[in-house]
Amino acid sequence: MAASMWRRGVLAPRVRPGDGSVLPPYRWWHAPVRTLMMLTVGDGAGGSASYAVDIRTLGDRSDGDVRARLYTNGRQTAWSKVPAMFSVPGGAIDVRAGTFGVKRCHFVPDQGAERRLDPHPRSAHGRRARFDQRHPIASRVIGAVSAVIVLGALAVTVPQLLEVISAAPSIADSLGVFTSPIRLTPLQNVVVTLAAIVASSERALRLRASWVDELAT
16 A cells, blocks of 8 residues: 555656546457556445546557546546556556556555456457456466466576676676577577567456566567
């Protein structure tokens, strides 16, 4: 909770008022470039409010920056570059993104356990969540395979990266050059990278991607 309050204090100045525009409808072709997460909670006055967080994962057309836009009951009420923390009655919505899209979109209440927002059913996240509900065993297998691929790619990438870094004159002169025990051809490295990208993209659909995925690729 302390970390959440610290993040809220740091990220609050980044939030700007929304323009009141209506939430654009989600189309199936938006799946590769748009994430839409939704939440319904109490509004603090005995009723409820519906929130939607809209993120264009490749960035806005104007400047390429990735922004999260908060819609309350269908109208834009705030926006912020990511990472973002939107204050709402009873807590805050925490949004983070990375190379493979949204990494986190959770409602963090002032009291109680946090929970992830629900993805739009037509979105890639929503389709992955529906597959998990309908085929839980297959979903777990796919998730496990994705994790193994990412960890395997990490085991291949890190030693080669260390060798490149250690070859810098300032490091080589003081510590020597590290020689990677793993030797792959350029084609093999490309295959490993592509496999890691696919696996990390699958993990991103479950909001499981992290710095590990970015380092592995």
